[in-house]
Amino acid sequence: NAGVTQTPKFQVLKTGQSMTLQCAQDMNHEYMSWYRQDPGMGLRLIHYSVGAGITDQGEVPNGYNVSRSTTEDFPLRLLSAAPSQTSVYFCASSAGTSGARELFFGEGSRLTVL
Amino acid sequence: KQEVTQIPAALSVPEGENLVLNCSFTDSAIYNLQWFRQDPGKGLTSLLLIQSSQREQTSGRLNASLDKSSGRSTLYIAASQPGDSATYLCAVRPSNDYKLSFGAGTTVTVRA
Numbered sequence: 422n423a424g425v426t427q428t429p430k431f432q433v434l435k436t437g438q439s440m441t442l443q444c445a446q447d448m449n450h451e452y453m454s455w456y457r458q459d460p461g462m463g464l465r466l467i468h469y470s471v472g473a474g475i476t477d478q479g480e481v482p483n484g485y486n487v488s489r490s491t492t493e494d495f496p497l498r499l500l501s502a503a504p505s506q507t508s509v510y511f512c513a514s515s516a517g518t519s520g521a522r523e524l525f526f527g528e529g530s531r532l533t534v535l
Numbered sequence: 536k537q538e539v540t541q542i543p544a545a546l547s548v549p550e551g552e553n554l555v556l557n558c559s560f561t562d563s564a565i566y567n568l569q570w571f572r573q574d575p576g577k578g579l580t581s582l583l584l585i586q587s588s589q590r591e592q593t594s595g596r597l598n599a600s601l602d603k604s605s606g607r608s609t610l611y612i613a614a615s616q617p618g619d620s621a622t623y624l625c626a627v628r629p630s631n632d633y634k635l636s637f638g639a640g641t642t643v644t645v646r647a
Contacts, residue, residue, distance in 0.1 A: 425578075452633075463539070463624065463637040464579075471633065479634055511578055521566050521628055524635075526578035 423447050427512050427527035434502045434534045442497040442530045444512030450525070451518045453495040454479070455487065457508040458529075464511065470495055471518040502534045537562045539627055541638035549646050554612035556641050558625035563603050566628045570599050570610050573622045573640065582623075583610070587630065615645045 454469035466479030470489040486498040515522040571579040624640040
């Protein structure tokens with residue numbers, strides 16, 4: 422029972438490098454989202470998607486791109502990494518298209534930008 | 536902008552004591568509220584989801600109440616156990632938006 426799978430679990434980047442965080446879910450959920458979690462700040466929404474081909478910005482979208490070509494996958498791209506993007510990133514999904522149902526989270530991807 | 540606050544940030548109780556965790560939000564126009572548990576180094580696990588029309592939701596030893604008009608939700612955990620030690624977060628979904636707002640969480644330690 423995989424649920425939401427994120428890769429990689431850990432990554433170290435140098436400033437200016439680019440990379441993609443992968444997220445896949447096997448629950449046929451329409452709604453998928455990316456959050457970052459920083460100490461004392463709770464989770465902040467980066468981008469979300471209500472279905473294949475549809476994405477929208479969250480609270481902190483700058484420096485990140487997303488695409489949704491299939492229902493299962495929702496990758497997050499860092500275009501030019503900056504130290505301020507050092508964080509733990511979580512992918513989450515839920516049934517339906519409104520994000521109003523129970524959210525299922527992945528285990529997280531811990532990113533350090535030097 | 537919806538602001539979600541959880542006080543206290545940390546709590547330590549002896550085993551067997553009942554836990555009371557608080558979540559407050561500034562905008563009462565919500566669709567629902569979820570409580571999550573997060574273990575160190577792990578993702579979040581949904582515990583309870585309360586719709587805006589509900590006053591409370593129960594699952595086993597957990598009970599969550601919602602008072603939309605006062606902007607408050609409370610998570611009660613009965614007869615706490617060391618295994619309940621974790622960080623508990625609440626999240627609010629607005630009635631007119633897809634974007635959930637999370638509190639920073641309350642870290643609970645249950646001492647054996």
